[in-house]
Amino acid sequence: MSKIFKLRPIVVVAVVFMASFFYTLPYYVSKPGMAKELEPIIQVENGYDEKGTFMLTTVRMGKANIYSYLIAKASKYQKIYPEKDIRREDETEEEYSTRQLHLMDTSKLNAIEVSYKKAGIPVDYHYKGVYVLNIFPDMPAEGKLLPGDRIIKIDDRSFTSSASFIDYVNEKQVGDSITLSIERNDSPKEVTITVATYPQYPSKKGVGIELVEDKEIIVKPTVKVNTDEIGGPSAGLMFSLEIYNQLTKEDLTQGYEIAGTGTITADGNVGPIGGIEQKIVAADKVGAEIFFAPNEKGEKDSNYNAAVKTAKDIKTKMKIVPIDTFDEAVDYLINLTPKK
Incomplete structure (x- = not known):
């Protein structure tokens, strides 16, 4: 028997093994990510230093292949999600990634607004246009616009909000053409698109995009x-605390290692996030002493209750603190006994 003949089954098995890594299943797997110190990535001009640390926490999320799926099945703190629970219907991977990055941008804007207003410092906005988040299938924008395109003008008209943008399109008749001035990868471009009705919503008209405001x-x-490439809105609360701490002379950290999670609205309300269990594990691994978790006004299945359960399970000494608003977090920190 020739050496080539003997090697053939091994080569076939190796090829099948390698190919299976690239074959994805209709699921996503999340696992504990990192707890990242915020002071190095947030810089307030002439901001105050801190003795302790504020940290954002993340989960690692990716499409499942057969191996990551089986590992997640056997792992206590890895979670499997059907694709439909992560990506919207007809949403591409590119659109999902774009949406997550813009959710992060919105989170940062809200965090800045909340923290500066809390510090008594005026806030203003410069409206720059709208970003394309999603393209609806079988609509005129399909094939002409891409997720991440920035629309600056319509028919050479500028706008001061996404609402005024939408109102202008709604004034058009089905079949009318509009010319969009866009930026794609920092290059200007003009695209002409016809206004149409949505197949799923015959009473609604447009060009077939989901958008978000682009403002500074x-x-x-x-x-x-x-x-960098961190996406999603879940770091909003911790951004707010770090920015506010650099703006004010009193050190809110009181010398402690403080992690947490939660969305933030422009008026300072803290909202729930996904993957709280994995974030508790990530924060514990780096020695966080306090963890802020969205309380959801005391709901039975709140992030806070899930965080407490996980903390007990992994036997962490980290204190889990329920939070509904930015002001609650600040008040809690102000009343902490400084760490010796």
Whole structure:
């Protein structure tokens, strides 16, 4: 028997094994991510230093292949989600990633607004246009616009909000053409699109995009938040606390290692997030002493209750604190006994 003949089954098995890594299932797997110190990635001009640390927490999320699916099945703190629970119907992977990055951008804007207003510092906005988040199938924008395109003008008209943008399109008749001035990868482009009705909603008309405002917040002192490729809105609360702490002389950390999670609205309300169990594990691994968890006004299945359950399960010494608003978090920290 020749060596080539003997090797053939091994080669076939190796090829099948490698191919299976690239074959994805209709599921996503999440696992504990990282707890990342915020002071190095948030810089308020001439901001105050802190003795302790505020940290954002993340989960690692990715499409499942057969191996990651089986590992997650056997792992206590990995979770499997059907694809429909993560991505919207007809949403591509590119659209999902774009949506997550813009949710992060909105989270940063809200965090800046909340923290500056709490510090008594005026906030203003400069409206720059709208970003395309999703393209609806079988609509005129399909094939002409891409997720991440920034629309600056329609028919050479600028707008001061996404609402005025939508109102202008709604004034058009089905079959009318509009010309969009866009930026794609920092390059200007003009696209002509016809207004149509949505197949699923015959009473609604448009070009077939989901959009989000592109605006710049104007504050003094200036602030930079460098999040790289971190997506989603779940770091909003911790962004707010870090920015506010750099704006004010009193150190809210009191010397403690403080992690947490939760969305933030422009008026300071804290909302729930996904993957709280994995975030507790991530924070415990880096030695966090306090963890802020969305309380959801005491709901039985709140993030806070899930966090407490996980904390007990992993036998962490980390204190889990329920939070409904930014002000609650600040009040809790102000009343902490400084760490010796």
